[in-house]
Amino acid sequence: MPKTLTQKIIAAHCDKDDITQGEIVMAGVDLVLGNDITSPIAIREFESGSDDVFHKEKIALVMDHFTPNKDIMAAELCSEVRNFANKHNIKHFYDVGDMGIEHVLLPEKGLVKSGDLVIGADSHTCTYGALGAFSTGIGSTDMAYAMATGKVWLKVPSAIKFVFKNKPQGFVRGKDVILSIIGMIGVSGARYMSMEFTGDLSGLSMDDRFCISNMAIEAGAKNGVFSIDEKTIEYETEKGNKTTMLSADEDAKYEKVYEIDLASIPLTVAFPHLPENTKAVDTVSEIPIDQVIIGSCTNGRLSDLELAAKVLKGKKVHKNCRVIVIPGTQQVYLDAIKNGYIETFIEAGCAVSTPTCGPCLGGHMGILAAGERAVSTTNRNFVGRMGHIKSEVYLAGAAVAASAAIAGRIVSPERIGIFYEH
Numbered sequence: 001m002p003k004t005l006t007q008k009i010i011a012a013h014c015d016k017d018d019i020t021q022g023e024i025v026m027a028g029v030d031l032v033l034g035n036d037i038t039s040p041i042a043i044r045e046f047e048s049g050s051d052d053v054f055h056k057e058k059i060a061l062v063m064d065h066f067t068p069n070k071d072i073m074a075a076e077l078c079s080e081v082r083n084f085a086n087k088h089n090i091k092h093f094y095d096v097g098d099m100g101i102e103h104v105l106l107p108e109k110g111l112v113k114s115g116d117l118v119i120g121a122d123s124h125t126c127t128y129g130a131l132g133a134f135s136t137g138i139g140s141t142d143m144a145y146a147m148a149t150g151k152v153w154l155k156v157p158s159a160i161k162f163v164f165k166n167k168p169q170g171f172v173r174g175k176d177v178i179l180s181i182i183g184m185i186g187v188s189g190a191r192y193m194s195m196e197f198t199g200d201l202s203g204l205s206m207d208d209r210f211c212i213s214n215m216a217i218e219a220g221a222k223n224g225v226f227s228i229d230e231k232t233i234e235y236e237t238e239k240g241n242k243t244t245m246l247s248a249d250e251d252a253k254y255e256k257v258y259e260i261d262l263a264s265i266p267l268t269v270a271f272p273h274l275p276e277n278t279k280a281v282d283t284v285s286e287i288p289i290d291q292v293i294i295g296s297c298t299n300g301r302l303s304d305l306e307l308a309a310k311v312l313k314g315k316k317v318h319k320n321c322r323v324i325v326i327p328g329t330q331q332v333y334l335d336a337i338k339n340g341y342i343e344t345f346i347e348a349g350c351a352v353s354t355p356t357c358g359p360c361l362g363g364h365m366g367i368l369a370a371g372e373r374a375v376s377t378t379n380r381n382f383v384g385r386m387g388h389i390k391s392e393v394y395l396a397g398a399a400v401a402a403s404a405a406i407a408g409r410i411v412s413p414e415r416i417g418i419f420y421e422h
Helices: 005-012 039-047 072-087 102-108 123-131 140-149 174-185 206-219 230-238 302-312 330-338 341-348 398-407
Strands: 024-028 031-035 059-062 092-094 117-120 134-137 151-155 158-165 193-199 223-226 256-261 268-270 278-280 291-294 322-325 373-376 392-395
Touching (some): 005 134, 005 193, 005 223, 031 102, 031 140, 059 102, 072 092, 102 206, 123 134, 123 206, 123 223, 134 223, 140 151, 174 268, 174 278, 193 206, 206 223, 302 330, 302 398, 330 341, 373 398
Parallel strands (some): 059 092, 117 134, 291 322, 373 392
Antiparallel strands (some): 268 278, 268 392
């Protein structure tokens, strides 16, 4: 049977010669991921029936959601995971000072690679599809089972194919691409399907691809995965990994095929309260905002901070706006310091945080009050997502977020006299 890229990866991890769409299979995993919120539930379930983990180097535990600990409950959750990691000698345990936002940190550390099957007790685990891996979010009980056995059950998904052509223009990046796609197909447009991205990928950096794969879940997808190309190989070589060359069969079956002209995608913003509620930024009336967040597992990488710094260089944050910049990892933070981005942010009037998920899920470091509006480079804008149920979150990329910080309203860089220079 002809297979999509996702189906090929799943088949390679099963004790079966072939698989069919909709079939439920038991697959071996290359990495199991958990964080400070989801891991404690998995640990309690694990300890009710297991003595030891299946592999001490194939589990990653990252303390990122409520860290540095925001309250006693957060501290106790992290303590529980810390004790488990010590007890079982988990190699890949990342805590304050050595941590980062999990979906930025794991690729940076080279812990995920092409051809892998990765599961994580966090919905945005689909991020690693940027490398040509099958990665998907699972529940904490599935995480417990995988930590004990190294296996997970999956229903083999069908797929939607997105064929890219041309290159993004100006300040447009991966965030604009995926918001535009979600605006086109809707938040349930790929429900339990694989979103497979192919075609001319030369205009999309690896950071763009991480962002696009990350938000596949916002279209309801099981996973998002990119074809493997020269950029994949270069990235993996830098991380000390060898690329597994896999590709979809030419006659693989897809539910739908979309051709996406990257050159036609505008700077895009998603209005409350769904990621599908998208508009081109230049069509937006001047909506005043109270806060800007630049960071998260979607846009906390060095290229995102570079883009924001280009916009903010020599400018000042609007007097009615708070701006919080959150580097995705300690390495991103250090590189941003070396490149002068942190100085730019502080001189502009931004607050810069240690790596954390923080405000993305309404955790800490930027909670919204009733009636407040935020432009955020995060991935969800549901009711109450970042604080009060009467607050509003507008999703955008780093360039639009930085422009909004200067103007105090949603606006493109060009509208305030800032133009892209290579």
